[in-house]
Amino acid sequence: DRSSRGCPFPPGPPRQPLLGNLLQIPRFRAWHTFLSWKHQYGGVVYAEALGNGILILNTMEAVTDLLEKRASVYSDRPTLTMVGELMGLDNSMPMLQYGAAWKQQRKLAHTALSPEAVKKYHTVQEDIVAMYVNSLLEKPEDFASQLRLTAGRVIMSVTYGLPVQTPDDLYITDAERTMEMIGKATVPGAFLTDLIPQRKFFFKYIPSWIPFNSIHKTGEDGRRRIEALVTRPFEHVKRERAKGTENPSFTADCLDKREMEGTDESDHHILWAAGAMYGGTFSFLSLFCPFLSTYGTILTFILAMALFPEVQVKIKDEITQVVGSGRLPSFQDRDALPYVNATIKEALRWSPVLPLGIARQTSEADFYKGYYIPKGTIVLPNVWAISKDDRSGIPSEKFAPERFLTSCVKDTAIDPYNYAFGFGRRICPGKHLGDNNLFLLVSHIMATVDISREKDHDEKEIPLQPSFTAGLVR
Numbered sequence: 221d222r223s224s225r226g227c228p229f230p231p232g233p234p235r236q237p238l239l240g241n242l243l244q245i246p247r248f249r250a251w252h253t254f255l256s257w258k259h260q261y262g263g264v265v266y267a268e269a270l271g272n273g274i275l276i277l278n279t280m281e282a283v284t285d286l287l288e289k290r291a292s293v294y295s296d297r298p299t300l301t302m303v304g305e306l307m308g309l310d311n312s313m314p315m316l317q318y319g320a321a322w323k324q325q326r327k328l329a330h331t332a333l334s335p336e337a338v339k340k341y342h343t344v345q346e347d348i349v350a351m352y353v354n355s356l357l358e359k360p361e362d363f364a365s366q367l368r369l370t371a372g373r374v375i376m377s378v379t380y381g382l383p384v385q386t387p388d389d390l391y392i393t394d395a396e397r398t399m400e401m402i403g404k405a406t407v408p409g410a411f412l413t414d415l416i417p418q419r420k421f422f423f424k425y426i427p428s429w430i431p432f433n434s435i436h437k438t439g440e441d442g443r444r445r446i447e448a449l450v451t452r453p454f455e456h457v458k459r460e461r462a463k464g465t466e467n468p469s470f471t472a473d474c475l476d477k478r479e480m481e482g483t484d485e486s487d488h489h490i491l492w493a494a495g496a497m498y499g500g501t502f503s504f505l506s507l508f509c510p511f512l513s514t515y516g517t518i519l520t521f522i523l524a525m526a527l528f529p530e531v532q533v534k535i536k537d538e539i540t541q542v543v544g545s546g547r548l549p550s551f552q553d554r555d556a557l558p559y560v561n562a563t564i565k566e567a568l569r570w571s572p573v574l575p576l577g578i579a580r581q582t583s584e585a586d587f588y589k590g591y592y593i594p595k596g597t598i599v600l601p602n603v604w605a606i607s608k609d610d611r612s613g614i615p616s617e618k619f620a621p622e623r624f625l626t627s628c629v630k631d632t633a634i635d636p637y638n639y640a641f642g643f644g645r646r647i648c649p650g651k652h653l654g655d656n657n658l659f660l661l662v663s664h665i666m667a668t669v670d671i672s673r674e675k676d677h678d679e680k681e682i683p684l685q686p687s688f689t690a691g692l693v694r
């Protein structure tokens with residue numbers, strides 16, 4: 221092949237004709253297979269499915285070299301036929317291609333979600349998390365469903381300034397219903413198949429009169445629901461703003477900025493930039509990010525506390541020493557709580573919520589270390605492999621915040637803030653807000669309740685067998 225200048229593809233498992241490695245890539249928990257490929261083929265692995273290249277980046281070095289240093293080639297997203305094109309979610313930031321529309325939405329998000337800007341949400345976040353710990357005291361058995369609602373409430377208040385109490389929950393349940401519908405519209409677990417462009421051909425061009433094919437209808441229904449979903453709260457902010465009664469929010473900030481600078485930003489951009497945070501919470505591949513990643517990380521933390529009681533004791537000791545027991549921890553205490561901060565890192569590392577990050581696609585052909593990477597290759601940062609990090613000397617299966625503390629180990633583990641929130645130009649714009657959520661949730665939960673395994677009639681602990689979801693969000 222002339223365009224490859226005679227360079228081979230990066231190493232990878234042997235391919236079958238036509239199918240490539242399709243049958244070797246499991247539908248569920250593909251990251252385990254990819255990790256074993258790392259041991260066999262190295263940091264950069266090339267596979268193929270139905271003629272489409274898939275590049276798996278297993279090390280921090282490869283991720284930095286490609287996704288960060290060569291951002292102009294590695295910042296596109298693959299197109300997802302059903303949720304993207306047919307349902308219209310390709311208007312929303314996480315799925316937009318690297319180009320003018322993405323840049324415009326991204327700029328809005330950067331300004332509105334900068335470390336400085338998110339400070340104005342501290343109080344509302346503290347109120348929402350305080351409501352959560354209150355619900356833990358009243359109905360501990362609802363810890364998971366209430367946590368989901370809590371993560372959703374933060375997003376709703378920040379994006380639209382909707383009041384914390386009840387009416388916004390309606391928007392959350394609405395989003396969840398839509399999410400469920402989209403979940404059903406796509407083949408469960410077959411995310412890699414959905415990434416493979418052949419399906420685009422298959423889905424998009426099957427004429428809708430074929431009786432067993434409801435794809436077009438599902439796509440159309442989805443598009444209508446998603447548009448209604450992101451338009452309703454947006455119109456609400458505009459109405460409140462006209463009356464002068466709006467709460468601070470991402471959407472209000474964007475509208476203010478537009479007015480002040482007299483730019484010609486269309487409603488469409490603002491609506492979808494906000495939609496990436498709210499509407500964007502409910503799709504299939506990339507869009508799980510905003511509230512499911514907070515929810516997933518904290519569920520992981522709760523599980524770890526039940527499995528590793530000795531860590532829990534240390535967190536509680538630190539909080540008692542620094543904060544006392546008369547009030548809840550606040551953002552002002554954060555710097556004085558190194559063990560709590562290390563625990564948050566460990567929750568992001570021990571079982572990453574997005575084990576394969578959010579997929580990218582090459583916009584041009586590239587060469588790396590003498591290997592050829594074709595244009596249109598799907599690129600998966602294997603966060604799962606990167607997080608298996610025992611360079612501190614502590615085995616990576618163990619939940620041990622100590623691995624991040626120079627006072628405890630000689631070589632600290634790689635800082636998960638460098639990989640859990642993504643990379644380069646498409647790094648999570650909600651990182652600071654998300655991190656604030658994690659701090660408040662971890663510190664407030666530890667300040668108020670004890671987490672332990674369930675006990676049987678004889679007060680004996682029932683062994684805990686954790687299970688994880690196997691989709692893209694773990």
Ligand code: HEM
Binds near residue numbers: 315517579650654658
């Ligand atoms: C624990 C919390 C969170 C984690 C672990 C997380 C993780 C991630 C990751 C891994 C990506 C992919 C970046 C890449 O392609 O390299 C991402 C993208 C994104 N996240 Fe988050 N996220 C979190 C919270 C949030 C929050 C709270 C928001 C919104 C306020 C948010 C909004 C987004 C958006 C809009 C994108 C797409 C960016 C783009 O494609 O340009 N995330 N996130």
